[in-house]
Amino acid sequence: MKGKAKGMVSKNSGSSGAAPSPFEGTKVWMDGRFVDYKDASVSVNSHSLHYGLGAFEGIRCYETKKGVPAIFRLDEHIDRLFSSCHILQIPIPYEKKDIKDAIIQTVKINKFKECYIRPIVFIGDGGGLGIFLKNYDTRVAVTAWYWGAYLGEEALKNGIRAKVSSYARFHVNTFMGMSKSTGQYINSILAKKEAVNGGYDEAIMLDTSGLVCEASGENIFVYSGGFIKTPPLSSVLPGITRNSVIEIMEKEMGLKVKEERITRDQLYIADEVFLTGTAAEVTPVREIDDRKIGAGKAGKVALELQSLFFDIVKGKNGASKYKKWLTYAD
Numbered sequence: 001m002k003g004k005a006k007g008m009v010s011k012n013s014g015s016s017g018a019a020p021s022p023f024e025g026t027k028v029w030m031d032g033r034f035v036d037y038k039d040a041s042v043s044v045n046s047h048s049l050h051y052g053l054g055a056f057e058g059i060r061c062y063e064t065k066k067g068v069p070a071i072f073r074l075d076e077h078i079d080r081l082f083s084s085c086h087i088l089q090i091p092i093p094y095e096k097k098d099i100k101d102a103i104i105q106t107v108k109i110n111k112f113k114e115c116y117i118r119p120i121v122f123i124g125d126g127g128g129l130g131i132f133l134k135n136y137d138t139r140v141a142v143t144a145w146y147w148g149a150y151l152g153e154e155a156l157k158n159g160i161r162a163k164v165s166s167y168a169r170f171h172v173n174t175f176m177g178m179s180k181s182t183g184q185y186i187n188s189i190l191a192k193k194e195a196v197n198g199g200y201d202e203a204i205m206l207d208t209s210g211l212v213c214e215a216s217g218e219n220i221f222v223y224s225g226g227f228i229k230t231p232p233l234s235s236v237l238p239g240i241t242r243n244s245v246i247e248i249m250e251k252e253m254g255l256k257v258k259e260e261r262i263t264r265d266q267l268y269i270a271d272e273v274f275l276t277g278t279a280a281e282v283t284p285v286r287e288i289d290d291r292k293i294g295a296g297k298a299g300k301v302a303l304e305l306q307s308l309f310f311d312i313v314k315g316k317n318g319a320s321k322y323k324k325w326l327t328y329a330d
């Protein structure tokens with residue numbers, strides 16, 4: 001994401017040398033009304049803080065050709081948030097349309113041109129603590145801030161170096177992976193830290209039987225022998241970017257996408273590997289476990305897809321047939 005927007009962080013600003021908070025000065029929708037970011041606080045005995053039960057979304061809003069910001073696939077993100085809560089048995093005291101409206105208003109009230117939006121459903125302290133929760137004090141907040149390229153602009157252009165993690169992705173019967181729940185991200189945090197400490201950009205996670213699942217915060221795709229492959233939904237988060245790029249590759253690039261199990265060594269010998277996610281967008285992978293992938297640089301398929309993706313999210317260049325994916329915040 002390029003361009004200045006409110007809340008953008010500048011590495012060099014601030015006399016102490018520390019980057020200012022990207023959240024400072026923003027307004028947050030919390031439990032039905034807007035409050036200043038500094039007042040959007042949570043009790044130390046919030047149940048979610050202690051045990052990690054909560055659900056969230058990450059949604060991007062892009063500046064479009066029209067000059068009006070557009071939220072990408074808002075309905076699908078709201079559907080996934082409600083599905084997550086259904087799986088986790090968290091009652092939400094709002095209708096989907098209330099949350100949709102709260103998200104649109106959050107973009108508008110903060111006058112964002114581009115931003116990353118984070119709706120979160122969590123449990124407050126009203127029901128007390130303890131694993132058995134009888135009375136759910138469900139809280140809902142929508143925050144938004146400027147978040148540039150997740151893995152850096154360089155990563156989008158030239159690709160990243162990834163490492164297969166020593167941490168296994170959780171078993172399908174552990175955390176309920178179809179839900180985007182807060183607590184399960186401990187697994188991703190451990191893997192990401194290990195990868196970055198080892199000098200890599202991102203961690204690729206295998207399941208408990210050793211097959212490829214996804215990266216710490218992205219779905220994974222392989223281009224090999226003229227086909228695109230990606231692991232089936234039984235082992236990965238049902239990524240909304242994953243779903244979008246499958247449609248773009250099939251309809252715009254004439255590629256066949258197969259959802260099938262992938263082994264670690266199939267990654268090494270692939271022509272291309274790339275990651276997709278709301279935050280990471282379409283990021284090529286140029287190296288895995290110190291082995292070059294293809295020519296060892298961002299691949300042609302990944303870069304073409306990335307360019308189509310950016311046109312679509314920004315409502316540019318013949319993207320009109322994808323306008324169903326954009327909700328204008330005007």
Ligand code: PPE
Nearest residue numbers: 058216217218219237239240241277278279
């Ligand atoms: N897998 C995981 C584990 C994941 O966290 C994400 C999103 C995806 C796949 C892609 O899903 P989607 O965004 O719907 O295409 N990760 C979010 C959080 C990143 C973060 O650091 O926080 C995101 O991209 O917003």
